[in-house]
Amino acid sequence: MISNEQILNQIEKQIHKAKMETNGQTTREVFAAIRALCDVVLDSTASVNPIQSTPVIATQPITIKENDANGESLFDF
Template identity: 65%
Template structure:
């Protein structure tokens, strides 16, 4: 993960570049880079959820089958009439 200190160093480099450029297009490119670097820092600090270690749980299914006993049933199968 990139630290915010490293990003701030890159922002300073882009600010210096924007100050010395004489071409308006190059100055705008440096400013866009500064904006992008700022967005990276702001988005990463705002969108990091707290780290939770959760394990998805599945409902427990009983493997034992219970046979229903009815007076008019012929067997254990659903199709036994």
């Protein structure tokens, strides 16, 4: 997994490029790269902190055999 520190270092490099660039099209490309780096961080934090949910455990029903029971239902007397 890419750390936030690595992403921030790349963003800083791109910012430095944007400050040095004079071509409008290239500057837009640098800003697009910065946006993409920010999206990586935002998407990864969204997947790291998902909504808490209770795990679903599939189980087999347990049947208890009683000598004096008439059936499997609780209401069978």
